[in-house]
Amino acid sequence: MRHIAIIGSGPAGYYSAEAAQKKFGDDVAVDIIDRLPVPFGLIRTGVAPDHQSIKAVSRRYEKTNLGDNVRFVGNVTVGEDVSVGELQELYDAVVLATGAPNDRVLDIPGSDLKGVIGSAAFVGWYNGHPDFKDLDPPLDARSVAVIGNGNVALDVARILAKTEDEFAGSDIVGHALDGLKQSKVEKITFLGRRGPHQIAMTPKELGELGQLERAIPVVDAEDFPDLGDDAMLEPGMRKSVTHLRNFQIDEDGAQHKPIEIVFDFFAMPVEIRGDGKVEKLIVERTELDKDLRSIGTGERYELDCQMVISCIGYRTPPIEGVPYEHGRGRFANTDGRILPGLYCVGWARRGPSGTIGTNKPDGFAIVDIIAEDIGSGSNKEGRKGLDRLFDARDVKAVTFRDWKKIEEAEIARARDGSPREKFTDIADMIAARD
Template structure:
């Protein structure tokens, strides 16, 4: 674990204040209650001064961010991290303020006056654009919105899409791309046993999709998905995997030289592309698989074809890898060839970016991040950021955890070195301000009531939970006696 180092400016007086239970209690505000927010708070609580207090602010009435709204419904084991987050939230030094929209109900500049430390951890909520003709056609859907739809994100609860088509294209080769492809192809009876929303089940039960094409601009050594997601896709019930052997043969010689986990991932792709299906796969797929998915690499979308009422296909530019050696660093260049792939649904999965919370907060519009050094915002004393807002969207939850711990370590170092001015008598200033503005917040006890209600509703349907997908309905549960 990273430990703060001592610098020449260190004083024993500040160290004693830091480790003592006496003196002003550092007040910390974390904006965003997803993994980054919780892990940053956890590090501060575990390693900071014992009198430190943390307030977690969340725009929605429910906590946990991408753990609730981003993890695929058939991955319940990944969601178990919410047990850790619950323990953090129930720490007597933590307060949860849900249904509080920072930038609207309260400004960041006001929070900086109310708290000694403000950490912005509100994630990445905007899609990156393909920038090709036809991108605005109906049935061209953001993968982020589709994930939000089947996971019960209120803003995506009414997502409009047409699944009365046989072919779908997913543009992107990350884990989210494979998640949405898998959900489109998974047998409906399997999905019924998950916490997928009723609205998504209703649409998917009427789906006619038989083939999903997963399209990537780069080559086999540059895919962004991980072996776990690929293994699930090549062992999907009633659905065969189709790989073009010519895309993979050149990589047989370099696969043994790769580092883990890239080596294991590449070996699985080679096995899928170049060897017959295993007995397990043949049993899962069946003698005549009703569905299939195909990985199409070295293809760049040039245009989405169709009319205002429907998508008819995707025009793809064919690429090649440039460079003498087959490595992850090879450049991708166009061959000038063009292909047309027929499909009736397009899902864009080329990445997310964060948005500026309000004017006056440093923000890199191009990268979609707050400029920072180890989470510390330069020239803004007491202001920090963590998670995708600090690093850009990358990695899995464990990566977010490690990055958030580093931000927490930086904050604790700044506290020890008196780089943060800790003021007394800040205890209930935010609550007073919200009461004056008649902002009705949801606390963690309220969330536990919502949690219990969702689980009861889910149990009646044989599901882990039935998510409530409207903000007002969530609030109504809290208001019930």
């Protein structure tokens, strides 16, 4: 029998468990360990609440968990309730699938002012992550700067700009919806160091921005290269740039919706100023060198804003005793191998890149490597040893059956038209299980 522990119950963790089921059949026991009492990680607390079709992938993960050889072990903090070293003693393979839940630091003066928020915190707030339920973003802000030109930045702007009716069918949590209904936001500005041809925004998400009821996206025509240059782009990027071209300012500059979403390209934030809170952002104009890297021009200007949301990337949190690449924000590894018996997968392996689907081949690849390394397994205790350790420490793990009770309670408390109203407090989740 092979015993595998997977730390993290997001896409990378579940695809790895599915791969182990298919690779080893009944001759494997997989424990998926998560800090929260609820599974699915990024799908639950990272994917935008108005993208329910993407969240539906959790049904695939649920099928994986219904097999006898895969077990969800929630409400367990690795490093407190059990160490990585202890797991290595109990399991033939330990796979770190922790994702990259921490914001990359916005390293400019004034980034500690009130009103500067990382995207992980803001997304966690409107998605009901227990760590961020008390965030209280300053939604009385008239102007918001969103730093970044990727899909997370698009999510943030879209959520800020939507009307209450546009959230119908979503699972945005009640406290966020109530806050957004009182929002005073009139202008949202995307700041990107490079130009329209270098964005990391995908066509579908950009297209949604042009369909908002009360917001209009705006791009300055002077930021674009010649139209003929679009032909050099790969098809997906070409579609994205076509959306941007359709957002160009009308000749008279007239806007006809109460919220303006401005794309400010070739713009590098250099300082945030304010008396205890955000009041303005100092921005430096950039240009591209021959390698398409952005470099400052020395030309600076002020952007009045009362909230700054930084969407500049994520990092995997280090774990004591596990080799880590601080420059890349991921675990040090070679093709997923960290140390004998210790592996990583997904964003924890490659950094925050790719889509949810990218984690599927990644999960299957790491299981092939594990199979090569551990053979037919060993006489390690696996989950029996983990349960014995938990009994000794009075650790009360949450099972997948418990999670289904929590889910039923969330569905029962949903507002009209919403699939669920998530619990944002761990104690409430545990109470729903009991």
